[in-house]
Amino acid sequence: MRTPRFCPQCGGSTLQRGLPPGDTHERLICMGCGYIHYENPKVITGCIIEQEGKYLLCQRAIAPQAGTWVLPAGFMENGETTEQAALREVWEESGVRAEILSPYSIFSVPKINEVYIIFRAIALEITGQYGPETATCRFFAPEDIPWDSIYYPAIRQILERYICERQAGVYGIYVGNDDTGMVHFIH
């Protein structure tokens, strides 16, 4: 959320940065009622869906960056598991009913406070019906992927890495951030 200007608990307007007792991080604190405002990273969940060596991408119909391509992915909501959230996003953005195979990435983007939890999945049903956020969606062979029109750098990096591994025939878990990504092969 945007930085609060008023206390969401008492409506007061005297919010100040300070270190709550016993805390390790400064927070916005209401001088009126003592409310402490915690801000935490958000989780984005989605899937890499492969079919005969091709990968499902969705073209954004809405701002920001309408016309760019993304993996089907979006913010995890309260009350969901990461897997439910990933499959819901796939359904909403691509009209594909999918099944999760395994986790693929835990990828942090600290400068925008996001964590990308991306699963490998297979398509069970492709309905061709999707929500208003998507202009169209398509399966792309690696050489046809519009790399320069992939919206999020994190998504591009995760997908590139995945395709390398797929070609090598060995999958790991991709953990990292914009600066350094590392594939953990689990033994």
Add this chain to the structure above:
Amino acid sequence: MRTPRFCPQCGGSTLQRGLPPGDTHERLICMGCGYIHYENPKVITGCIIEQEGKYLLCQRAIAPQAGTWVLPAGFMENGETTEQAALREVWEESGVRAEILSPYSIFSVPKINEVYIIFRAIALEITGQYGPETATCRFFAPEDIPWDSIYYPAIRQILERYICERQAGVYGIYVGNDDTGMVHFIH
């Protein structure tokens, strides 16, 4: 955060649940300024630190549930990667400087809107100095772990699962929730 009673942007007190245009979930919306309140799950990061077959647990010094035992873990903060957050929590709660080996769990607890991202790690330095949240910390052999005094069910489940795998000599990624947990072995 607790449900707002006042709009954090305009201070108004007329917040109502409704479906914003194009959204798939109901949100709390300010009837005054149009502010939309999004709530998302929080990430808890931490580590399973093993040394000669023993596991590091911390005894809580503070409410809730002072006296219970936990893995060193806590809420991920803005501006961090999951790995940085996990190592910071280990440091604060156990005074151990650790190094991450690999991710171990992506475990959801949807009824309290939390996701536990737990890594395998090794201790590089054990200082014996820890923050005020911890009464003491110790390495436990599996048969000595105070299972009935582990605070969070999710932590108990993740650690139990890990010890089984360690005994089998094969590690996976533990993905699931309170009802169903599944170890994904990545090939």
